[in-house]
Amino acid sequence: MGELPFSGAHRALHPDHLWIWERAVYVDENQRTWLPITIETESSLQVLMRQEDVPLGVAVCPSQLGPCLLPVMWQLYPGRRYRGSDSSFWRIVYHIEASFSGTEDMLLEKLPDPDC
16 A cells, blocks of 8 residues: 555555444444544535444434435445435545554545536
């Protein structure tokens, strides 16, 4: 994996899928848990996904979650992006793993809807 310009971090492999498990917890195809931090500005919507091991509770149905800015599922697409279950596209701004802690951070940015 290539080293990044800042010390102690390198690029990580992107998960193929991320599914909502419970409020504020997503799970990937390897059963790793990801915690979203939503960043909303006037001009964009971003989410920082942090891979952190947390104990999983009982999985919930999406209808039990209520309204949310984030899709209930993301699927990796070509071109460094994800497609959400709501048909939205999210660009991978960066995805790094800190070599000293093993923590992964992946920043996604919602792309404008091409139909608007």
